[in-house]
Amino acid sequence: MSESDSFIDEVTEEVRRDRLYATFRKYGWIGAVAVLAIVGGAAWTEWQKSRAQAEAVAFGDAVMSAMATDDPAARLAALDGVSAEGAFGDTDGRVAVLGLLAADEALKAGDKDEAKARLAEIVAMPTLDPAYHDMAQLKWLAVAGDGVDAGERDRILADLAIPGRPYRVLALEQQALVLASGGKTDEAIVALKALLQDADVPAGLRRRATQLIVALGGTPDAA
Known part of the structure; x- marks a missing residue:
């Protein structure tokens, strides 16, 4: 290769390098934003999971505390004091769990009508998971018996x-x-x-x- 050819190659390489740097300076922020979005999204997802888990644990602890007494009527009253609300997790599912437990306690307390009413409320929830809905429906039929x-x-x-x-x-x-x-x-x-x-x-x-x-x-x- 002649010196002139070598010189041309070096100049060409420099031009390519300059163009690459110019392109990076012009569009490099897009990649940075994309990286930040990915990292931020992953962090947000993990935070949501952590919050949902914390809410589930708190809900479970509250339910266990409500069920700690030996009196069905007292357990029913305590369950009514447990909040199913939360920014994360399945709020409808928590409402259904409380309703199913409350219906069982109402039956143990001898209040069949209250049990039916609690179960009917669960069945009427429009967006409830079928697992909860169908369980409540079967229990309602069993409690209602010949009254249906x-x-x-x-x-x-x-x-x-x-x-x-x-x-x-x-x-x-x-x-x-x-x-x-x-x-x-x-x-x-x-x-x-x-x-x-x-x-x-x-x-x-x-x-x-x-x-x-x-x-x-x-x-x-x-x-």
Whole structure:
């Protein structure tokens, strides 16, 4: 390579370097802002997680404190004093937990109407997670018992038994029990046998279904 070629290459390299520096000076702030945004976003996310965890711990401690007494009526009153509000976490879920616990304490205190009212409030929450909603709905049906219109009961159970619902198998069990209590023994046995074929049925429910089939005069082995 001649000296002139070498000189040209050096000049070209310098020009490239100057252009690169100029570009960095002009647009480098964008990269800096992007880095700050990433770091700041990660810090904000971690802070939110920390706050949500702190709120959950505080809520749990408050609930445990409310449940510390031996008197159901006192526990119910104490639960009513626990706040479910919070800037982070699942506020609706905390409201539902308090409502479910309050309903149980109302039942223990002998106030069936209060228990039904507490459960109905949970069911009526529009944005509640299905796990809480369906649990409250099943408990409400159990507490209401014969006080529920048969058509309304069947409609609710059919809705809860839709595939994908969190307590579908429990709703199917209740449907079978309704059939059995209504004297529809054969239909109840068929429903229970179908339930036994469901892979999602836990061991406890499987035992109950088997025992009920035998009690109704059926043969579980034929399921």
